[in-house]
Amino acid sequence: MIELDGVVKRYSTRHGSNTVLDGVSFRVNPGEKMGILGRNGAGKSTLIRLISGVERPSSGSITRGMSVSWPLAFGGAFQGSLTGLDNLRFICRIYGVGIQDKIPYVQEFSELGRYLREPVKTYSSGMRARLAFALSMVIEFDCFLIDEIIAVGDKRFHDKCRYELFEKRHDRAMILVSHQAHNIREHCSKACVLHNGAFHEFPDVESAYLFYNENC
Amino acid sequence: MTAGPTPLHRSLAIQARVILALLMREVLTRFGRHNIGFLWLFVEPMLFTLAITAFWTVARGSVLSGLPIVAFAVTGYSSVLLWRNMPSRCCNAIEPNLSLMYHRHVKVIDIFSARILLEAIGATTSFVTLMLAFGAIGWMRAPEDILKVILGWTMLAWFGAALALFIGALSARSDLVEKIWGPISYLLFPLSGAVFMVEWLPPKAQELILLLPMVHGVELLREGYFGSMVHARYDLSYMTFSCLSLTLIGFALERIASREVIPE
Numbered sequence: 001m002i003e004l005d006g007v008v009k010r011y012s013t014r015h016g017s018n019t020v021l022d023g024v025s026f027r028v029n030p031g032e033k034m035g036i037l038g039r040n041g042a043g044k045s046t047l048i049r050l051i052s053g054v055e056r057p058s059s060g061s062i063t064r065g066m067s068v069s070w071p072l073a074f075g076g077a078f079q080g081s082l083t084g085l086d087n088l089r090f091i092c093r094i095y096g097v098g099i100q101d102k103i104p105y106v107q108e109f110s111e112l113g114r115y116l117r118e119p120v121k122t123y124s125s126g127m128r129a130r131l132a133f134a135l136s137m138v139i140e141f142d143c144f145l146i147d148e149i150i151a152v153g154d155k156r157f158h159d160k161c162r163y164e165l166f167e168k169r170h171d172r173a174m175i176l177v178s179h180q181a182h183n184i185r186e187h188c189s190k191a192c193v194l195h196n197g198a199f200h201e202f203p204d205v206e207s208a209y210l211f212y213n214e215n216c
Numbered sequence: 217m218t219a220g221p222t223p224l225h226r227s228l229a230i231q232a233r234v235i236l237a238l239l240m241r242e243v244l245t246r247f248g249r250h251n252i253g254f255l256w257l258f259v260e261p262m263l264f265t266l267a268i269t270a271f272w273t274v275a276r277g278s279v280l281s282g283l284p285i286v287a288f289a290v291t292g293y294s295s296v297l298l299w300r301n302m303p304s305r306c307c308n309a310i311e312p313n314l315s316l317m318y319h320r321h322v323k324v325i326d327i328f329s330a331r332i333l334l335e336a337i338g339a340t341t342s343f344v345t346l347m348l349a350f351g352a353i354g355w356m357r358a359p360e361d362i363l364k365v366i367l368g369w370t371m372l373a374w375f376g377a378a379l380a381l382f383i384g385a386l387s388a389r390s391d392l393v394e395k396i397w398g399p400i401s402y403l404l405f406p407l408s409g410a411v412f413m414v415e416w417l418p419p420k421a422q423e424l425i426l427l428l429p430m431v432h433g434v435e436l437l438r439e440g441y442f443g444s445m446v447h448a449r450y451d452l453s454y455m456t457f458s459c460l461s462l463t464l465i466g467f468a469l470e471r472i473a474s475r476e477v478i479p480e
Contacts, residue, residue, distance in 0.1 A: 011478075053320035054479050070318050078315060081245050093237035094319050096230070 002028045002051060002068065002143060002173070007060035009046055020046050022197035023060070030066060030142060033174045035184035035205060037212045038194035044177045045071070047194065048145045051175060066142035066173065073132075073147040080121035084112055084131050087120060088138065095139045102138045109134040109160070130157060137164050143173035181209065234321050238313075238330035257334065258341035261297045265346055268293045281416060283445060287356045291441050292410035294343040295434045298369070299376035299408070300401050301339060305331045306384030307394050310477060317479035324474035328384050332377045340369070364440025371452070372433035374459045381466030388473040409434035414449040422449065429458035 009021040020043040028034055038044045048071045049055045050062060078087055088106055092099040107116055110130040115123065123131065136144075144165065165174075166187055178184055184191060184205060191208035193200045195216055202208035222230075247256045269289040278285050306328050313327045350356035359365045387393040409431035414422050425431055432450035439448035 049479070054318055056475060068320075070320065079241065079245065082241065086241070086244060090237050090241050090316075091319070093240065094234055094321055096233050 001030060001063075001065045003063045003065070004051070005061045005063075007050060007057045007062060009043070009050060009055070010058045019197050021050070021057075021194075021199070024199040025060075026192065026199065026201055028143065028173050028175060031171055031173055032190070033176065033188045035188035035191035035208070036175065036177045036194060037184070037191055037208055037216075039216050042194040042216075043197065044194055045147055048147050048175065048177060052145050067140075069136070069139070069141040069144045071145045071147045072136045078120045078128065078132070081119055083119055084110065084116040084123075087131070088135060091135055091138060097139060106131075106134040106138065109137065109164075126154070126157070133157075133161055133164075141172065143175065144169070146174060146176045146178075148177055148179065185209075230321050231326065234323075234326045235329050235333065238316070238322070238326055239334055241316075242330055242334055257338040258345065261294070261301070261339055261342035262346060264297060265290055265293045265342060281413070283413075283442060284356070286350055287441060288438075290343070290346050290350065290356065291438055292434065294339060294346070295369075295372050295430070295437060296405055296408055296410045297342070298336070298339040298372050299379065299430050299433075300405070302332050302335045302376040302380035303383040303397065304401060305335055306380040307387045307397055309384055310388050310473070314477070314480045317477065324385075324388075324477055325470055328381055328470065331384075332380050335380075336373050336377070340373075343369070359441045360443030361440045365437055366440075368433050368435075368437030368440055371436065371455055371459070372430060375430050375433060375455070375462070378459050378462035378466050381470055382462055385466060385469035385473040388477065389469075404428070404430075407431075413438065413446055415447045426451070426454075429455050429462075 004027070005025050007021055007024040008019065010017045010019045012018075024047065026034075036044050036047060046055070050057055051064075052068055052071050053062070053064070054071065079090070082090070084106070085103070088102060089099055092102060107113075110116065110127070110133075112123075112127060112131060115127065116131075120128065120131070146165070174187070176184060176188055188205055191202055191205045193202070193208055193212050193216065200208075200211060202211065243254045243257065247254050252259065269286055272280075272289045273285050276285060280288055309327055309331055310324055313322075316322050316327075317324075347356060347359075351358060383393060383397055387397070407425065407428060409425070409428075414425060414431060414435055417425060426449060432452065432455040435448040435450040436452070438446055439450070
């Protein structure tokens with residue numbers, strides 16, 4: 001389970017401190033799927049980054065009682081001058097898993113062919129997205145953090161991602177950020193809304209959308 | 217389910233893994249796979265040392281105040297590379313690695329550690345290779361007291377690592393640090409004990425120069441190398457105290473930097 005208790009995140013800006021999250025508390029149980037709604041800049045990505053441990057809260061605590069992924073998003077977390085294969089090696093080393101049995105999977109899923117051995121900076125955005133997703137699936141987690149994941153790529157790619165993430169890994173917990181309502185409606189059992197730094201939790205997705213449409 | 221903090225031995229295992237991964241990555245991004253690849257790690261400092269050695273030999277003859285110039289240049293310039301390259305590589309090291317910090321285990325301290333380790337490996341390999349090569353062709357004799365050489369080298373590496381931590385963490389706070397560190401590192405080179413023995417200086421200058429911690433390390437290294445041919449001036453407790461203080465300040469600044477860093 002993941003538990004947030006009174007999490008506050010402030011960023012210092014030129015105009016003084018900006019409170020993005022102001023006292024967020026909730027808990028995600030194993031296998032639970034939660035959607036996060038909010039307008040641009042409401043702090044959705046910040047919340048995801050805090051849960052993943054990439055950033056630390058200004059105050060409050062976050063307890064991770066299960067393994068939590070890095071924030072899965074397309075495009076990021078690459079070294080442009082390295083090849084796709086080097087990036088795979090790096091991730092395998094960091095998380096302490098063997099690489100040999102992962103190469104065929106990444107090769108197949110990313111459909112990069114010989115480009116897997118070329119620098120990532122030569123990739124098109126679609127190729128990057130495919131590699132990013134394939135790398136994300138290489139390490140198994142109890143909880144996946146997904147930040148607007150299916151935003152690029154063609155339908156075939158979306159279907160593959162959907163299958164890998166939501167069907168093969170249906171037993172995992174997920175925290176999902178998406179502006180596309182159908183993604184959240186389809187995959188989440190509950191949802192919450194971030195609005196002016198406050199966190200509103202709803203037992204089901206529809207009531208969250210009701211609140212979102214009225215207030216945000 | 218295991219709530220609560222990760223046990224120490226697991227944390228250490230994770231840290232070792234991350235530093236190794238960063239190290240391998242660093243080698244690839246810096247040296248690539250072309251021509252001699254990672255060998256540049258020590259060929260580059262070796263070339264620097266060779267150039268300086270050749271220059272000194274031409275400019276000053278084969279003996280300097282009774283000391284063989286090749287050994288004097290190799291011990292001196294290798295020391296400079298050891299303590300100077302670590303801070304230079306850690307300066308502004310965080311930014312190009314921000315995208316890697318998307319992975320929770322990758323921390324600022326790991327990025328610094330990987331770079332410090334890589335520089336230490338490069339400088340040490342270069343120094344040892346030159347000693348062996350010049351030894352083989354008879355231009356350099358074997359060190360008189362190898363343990364003293366190792367101790368001096370280790371102290372210099374410690375000083376370099378502590379300074380790297382300090383400069384690296386400070387550079388995260390302000391762009392000025394990189395601009396100031398450049399000239400300072402050049403100024404420190406002639407003052408660091410690489411190009412003279414402290415005893416050659418007037419007494420007043422000796423006192424001042426011995427305020428610089430790395431001078432003590434170079435003197436110790438040279439005493440180990442040349443033995444009774446030199447009168448080294450050093451105070452190990454002073455150097456230890458300086459390195460320890462710098463390490464603590466460095467860690468404190470690193471802690472602040474790692475709290476404030478915002479991955480891409």
